[in-house]
Amino acid sequence: MSRLSGxxxxxxxxxxxxxxxxxxxxxxxxxxxxxxxxxESDRVQFVGSRHEQGAAYMAFGYxxxxxxxxxxxxVPGPGVLNSTAALCSAYANNSPVLCVTGQIPxxxxxxxxxxxxxxxxxxxxxKSLTKYAERIDHPSQTPQVIxxxxxxxxxxxxxxxxxxxxxDVMGQETDVNLLGKFDAAEPTTPDLDAIDxxxxxxxxxxxxxxxxxxxxxxxxxELLEFASMVQAPVVSxxxxxxxxxxxxxxxxxxxxxxxxxxxxDLVIGIGSRMQAYLQEWQTxxxxxxxxxxxxxxxxxxxxxxxxxxxxxxxxALAALxxxxxxxxxxxxxxQEELTTLKAKINDDIQVIQPQLSYLSxxxxxxxxDGYLVDEITQVGFASWYGFPIYExxxxxxxxxxxxxxxxxxxALGVKVAHPDKPVISISGDGGFMFNVQELATAAQFNxxxxxxVFNNNKYQNVQRQQKEWFGGRLIYSDLQNPxxxxxAESFGIKGQRTDSPEGLRTLLKDALNRNEPCLIEVSVGxxxxxWKFIIRxxxxx
Numbered sequence: 001m002s003r004l005s006g007x008x009x010x011x012x013x014x015x016x017x018x019x020x021x022x023x024x025x026x027x028x029x030x031x032x033x034x035x036x037x038x039x040e041s042d043r044v045q046f047v048g049s050r051h052e053q054g055a056a057y058m059a060f061g062y063x064x065x066x067x068x069x070x071x072x073x074x075v076p077g078p079g080v081l082n083s084t085a086a087l088c089s090a091y092a093n094n095s096p097v098l099c100v101t102g103q104i105p106x107x108x109x110x111x112x113x114x115x116x117x118x119x120x121x122x123x124x125x126x127k128s129l130t131k132y133a134e135r136i137d138h139p140s141q142t143p144q145v146i147x148x149x150x151x152x153x154x155x156x157x158x159x160x161x162x163x164x165x166x167x168d169v170m171g172q173e174t175d176v177n178l179l180g181k182f183d184a185a186e187p188t189t190p191d192l193d194a195i196d197x198x199x200x201x202x203x204x205x206x207x208x209x210x211x212x213x214x215x216x217x218x219x220x221x222e223l224l225e226f227a228s229m230v231q232a233p234v235v236s237x238x239x240x241x242x243x244x245x246x247x248x249x250x251x252x253x254x255x256x257x258x259x260x261x262x263x264x265d266l267v268i269g270i271g272s273r274m275q276a277y278l279q280e281w282q283t284x285x286x287x288x289x290x291x292x293x294x295x296x297x298x299x300x301x302x303x304x305x306x307x308x309x310x311x312x313x314x315x316a317l318a319a320l321x322x323x324x325x326x327x328x329x330x331x332x333x334x335q336e337e338l339t340t341l342k343a344k345i346n347d348d349i350q351v352i353q354p355q356l357s358y359l360s361x362x363x364x365x366x367x368x369d370g371y372l373v374d375e376i377t378q379v380g381f382a383s384w385y386g387f388p389i390y391e392x393x394x395x396x397x398x399x400x401x402x403x404x405x406x407x408x409x410x411a412l413g414v415k416v417a418h419p420d421k422p423v424i425s426i427s428g429d430g431g432f433m434f435n436v437q438e439l440a441t442a443a444q445f446n447x448x449x450x451x452x453v454f455n456n457n458k459y460q461n462v463q464r465q466q467k468e469w470f471g472g473r474l475i476y477s478d479l480q481n482p483x484x485x486x487x488a489e490s491f492g493i494k495g496q497r498t499d500s501p502e503g504l505r506t507l508l509k510d511a512l513n514r515n516e517p518c519l520i521e522v523s524v525g526x527x528x529x530x531w532k533f534i535i536r537x538x539x540x541x
């Protein structure tokens with residue numbers, strides 16, 4: 001037993017579970033917790049944001065790029081509500097983000113009296129947005145609640161979790177029995193009969209294809225061995241990019257995947273929702289489906305699979321690799337065929353300009369182990385199929401949530417997680433302004449992120465739709481922006497401007513060498529619609 005305040009019990013329980021970085025903002029209901037962090041400043045790094053949304057996005061970027069739990073802390077009520085856009089992104093992307101929030105005094109919860117930052121039912125609100133949410137009502141409960149939080153964060157399908165503690169409980173001292181680190185159980189063992197059935201189906205296929213999502217992000221080695229045995233191209237959209245390097249003939253983007261889908265007789269989905277493939281590209285009676293997913297609800301959510309295997313990707317693939325030899329002989333290499341297809345698709349997508357030229361300039365300067373954080377912007381959309389990725393977790397997106405403005409703050413979290421790796425954020429002028437205040441965070445904490453802002457003074461996607469769908473009736477799709485270079489410099493950050501891919505390449509080279517906060521504004525006009533290689537007509541019917 002240790003004599004601890006609630007706040008100290010909370011922090012010690014986080015530290016024992018390997019939390020070493022916390023993003024957030026101070027405030028009245030968190031005073032005791034911030035004082036606890038002050039006394040443990042040699043064990044925990046605090047990165048202060050200028051808005052709760054920014055703090056939560058930083059935790060999201062930290063988690064998604066590292067696979068570790070990303071932790072942030074905010075005051076209750078409006079503070080935690082400001083952070084929920086990032087929680088939605090973390091939920092959509094299966095990212096282990098931990099929200100630690102304060103609460104009003106214990107006796108006031110549910111009273112409706114009107115305490116500062118009071119919500120009608122904050123805990124119920126957070127339960128609707130997370131995998132697990134709980135309140136700590138006494139310091140002695142803290143170790144058990146935190147370990148249960150980490151069980152939800154690190155086992156099964158990872159998703160965000162929220163823990164709240166009233167301000168009086170944070171200050172209350174009592175005897176607390178601290179626990180050790182939560183010890184995750186062994187990975188789920190797949191049904192070996194299903195594995196054998198899958199091996200037989202794979203062996204009988206003529207033209208198999210593998211679709212991967214974020215659920216396969218830690219299975220690169222097993223996936224490459226399996227795909228090589230089967231000679232199946234591995235297709236990814238956003239979260240699966242880089243699990244198989246784009247340099248490998250088996251690694252394919254969404255754009256080439258569409259062409260492959262037309263002739264595929266067996267699709268093997270691994271850790272992917274497969275929404276676009278099944279709902280948009282569609283299937284027919286000639287296509288069989290195997291689904292591998294840690295979440296049993298995903299296996300038949302859109303369309304019933306012929307074979308479903310509930311397990312984590314690495315374990316299931318290892319079992320398949322062991323089962324295949326007795327059913328599958330050596331397959332002829334498809335390297336020439338698939339390399340030719342990749343080259344053709346690369347030529348085809350070059351019509352998406354100037355995005356592909358700018359992405360090419362970025363790729364030439366960003367080392368293989370560097371991170372690119374996209375945005376809901378024309379260059380970001382094109383990066384999903386037009387920016388080569390060589391390692392898993394190195395293209396950061398917000399997935400299906402499409403949360404405009406997420407990118408800059410998220411990229412700060414990525415850089416905090418990987419201070420010695422180059423990180424580039426690409427934003428449009430509209431999205432960048434959502435969290436522009438975090439320039440102050442970049443400067444104060446010397447976060448060496450290179451932020452590229454493509455500025456055409458409009459929400460171009462919105463304006464394109466207004467022109468094409470509504471007869472050119474424009475309403476608030478043109479924007480008035482600050483001078484981004486001067487704005488960055490006012491925060492003490494180096495700002496530069498260019499209007500060409502070659503100019504961007506020159507500025508990037510210098511910025512990456514300096515490893516300091518930097519903003520590069522790229523002046524652009526209208527860009528080609530990137531949707532030609534994303535939103536497709538059915539390939540099967």
